[in-house]
Amino acid sequence: MAIFSSRSEYGVRLMVELGRQEAERPVSLKAISEAENLPLAYLEQVVALLRKADLVKSARGAHGGYWLARPADQITMDEVVAALDGAVAPMECFAPTGGDDRILCSHKADDGTGCSTKMLWTRVQGGVISSLKRTTLAELVEFSRRNTREPSTVAA
Template sequence: MPQRSTFHGSGALAFSTKGEYGVRLMVQLGRRYGHGPASLAEIATDEDLPRAYLEQLVTSLRDAGLVHSTRGARGGYELALPPDQIRMGEVLRALEGPLAPMICATEEPDHALCDRSARCTVNILWIRVRDAIAGTLDAMTLADLVPVRHVPIDPRLATVAAPGAGSREAETGATLAGATS
């Protein structure tokens, strides 16, 4: 496949495929958590994604300390932390860079102010959007996306799969009414 058709996020503020594929990759690793390393080929098949491309993405995730790799035969990747301790904000930041809808709204405190910062009244808008996104993303963990497993092999893992364990409830008032149903 040369390229994905049209554009997978049609409008404004779209994530790139890096973000999308990377999250799907992480979810797969979440399902396999506790089963030892999983090879990229395996995951690429499961999610129907180009393996060579996933290699690039997983490198970012590894460098960010989110996944751990094992080289050699029977090697692969696995989560470096339990799923409920991986905030989705971290995942997306590792994949796509800092969450910043605009150059003057970087997450870094040493934000590169635009030259017009003096009379720039628009700044507050981008800041608020950035905070809303970051807040939402950091309020969700990978555990919220991994489908519940019936019976974990290791009973100690039951606490991990418990819903809403660590992640605070978001203050965004998210009404996700019947989204996918």
């Protein structure tokens, strides 16, 4: 089964593309959609999620576009994925409760026995989150730069 939707894939690619450009210099979605060969109309929806999560900033009008809200080395991938696919939970019954980072499993709330499976899902969740938290956007940008011969879509 797939852990993340391709919204996440698209969103991460988009963020990497923004990270390759100079800060504060707006990049149009059209440029990104052509560089990464992704459907523009769908990217609009994806980038809207990133904007709501304060990960990117935008400018409207001609010569507008998007840029990173923070330096790439201060953006961890758990934020990005959370913005796109929601809070990472191994099961639907793992719902974040308010401001705490507590989780509860609704299945066994009635008979009070407590999930024996909860331990497992908690471990898995921990594995995913720690993997995401220790990866910064800057790392991906660096990786992307190394693997592309040309500085790609700059200029324009």
